[in-house]
Amino acid sequence: MRLHAIRYCLEEALASLWRQRWSAGLSVLAIAAALLVLGVFLLVTVNLDRAVARWSAAAEFSVYLRDDIAQDQRAALNAMLEGHPAVASRDYVSKADAARRFARDFPDLAEGLAELPQNPLPASIEVRLRAGRTDSATVDALAQQLRGAAGVADVRFDRRWLERLGGIVKGLAWAGWMLGAVLLTAAILTVATVVRLALHARRDEVDIMQLMGAPIGLLRGPLVAEGLLQGGAGALVALAALYGTYVAVRGRLTEAIGPSLDPGLVGFLPGGLVVLVLVGGMAVGCAGGYVAARQVR
Amino acid sequence: MYGRGIYALRDVSLVVEKGEFVFLTGPSGAGKSTLLRLLLRQEMPSDGKVIVAGRDLARLSPGQAQAYRRNLGFVFQDFKLIPTKTVLENVALVPRVLGATSVQQQRRTYQVLKWLGLQHRMNAYPLELSGGEQQRVAIARALVNEPALVLADEPTGNLDPDLSLEIMDLFRDINARGTTVLVATHDRELMRHVGRRAFSLDHGRLMESA
């Protein structure tokens, strides 16, 4: 299609939308609502994903030492941790320290522990990781390396809850896409209905142009464009509402947590997803417009 | 054939040569409009063939049918003007939409509007016009593309006799430049004035070829 034909389609579509501004507003809202729901899910999962990645890297783990660890093995372990970029700090917890800590945390059981002929608690090194500087793959690699080192009994790196959270995020994302798909289908049908109404209003004009030899594409074009414009407007409304929600929630969080809230922790959708929402809205509108336009044959 | 066994046209066989000016006459309900609709491919024959420029209209693809219509100028009995567009927009619509934005095309549009005495009504909307003015807009739209074939269904039905004769002269002019013209009318006075070949239809049958 040539440029003036595209211009004609857009002009006709705008005029028709203006004539039907109330019903057009309705389908813009339908698209906006569908995309807003999808957007909220995306925003939540994107942020949870970000948090999971961060917490995975920021976690700490304990390296339990064998009682019979040799001096040089201990030195090798310290050397391994000393130079590692993911490690922020480390504390040595001796067998006696471990017993004291146990007695403090579980006073009822402390007596039983004291009666044992030998302190069963192992000595350990508690390793704290640098937040934000390392990804979870680096941390996993370090844990693996420590686990294989001589003199190490066990490395406890409790990430199960993080994995569970990761699973919840995936489930949420999936539910969001499913719900979004249902709502977007409904939005397509709404647009199709509204564009069909618009077609009905100017059916005579379309029939006349058809009798004068206008190509079918030129008769359908304004209807598809009408859907496209509704979809684009709906996406913009959804993005604005989503951004407003985001700013409000962020404000509440700052209020609740105080200025110590890590500014990088809660973020808006990345640019790629914003474009995806916009293009998705337009695609939904186009689909609805096309469904209606197929009546012109 | 319309509905249950009602033939609007039966056993009609006529040949119009390229460059001819032909009248189609007959009383109301004779089938004149139906014959023209067949030529516009707005209707398909239930039996028989409509062949224009060597091509069977029933065999055209939808795209070819639209291209065929763009080479026709059709004056509808009920005008079929678009009420939401001005006179100028109505006349220039299809050529403009198809990209004929050339100066020549614009000059042609103004020329045709002037021929038909509409130059002062260019920015009016069809419903603001009298029946005669609307009819002239319909004629202007049919002529603006310089079609190879002009089909006019009662093009002077709403015009006074003087203006009717002027319009006929206009059709004669464009016919003299090579355009084939087919005019449906029941106005025998007008036919006598122009003095061309006439086919007469009655009850869907071709009665005579005068």
Ligand SMILES: Nc1ncnc2c1ncn2[C@@H]1O[C@H](COP(=O)(O)OP(=O)(O)O)[C@@H](O)[C@H]1O
């Ligand atoms: N759409 C239609 N459905 C049924 N009958 C029709 C239709 N259009 C025309 N007719 C009938 O076909 C016959 C010819 O009509 P028409 O071609 O309009 O005649 P004319 O133009 O010569 O007055 C008439 O009897 C008319 O009632």
Ligand SMILES: [Mg+2]
């Ligand atoms: Mg008629």
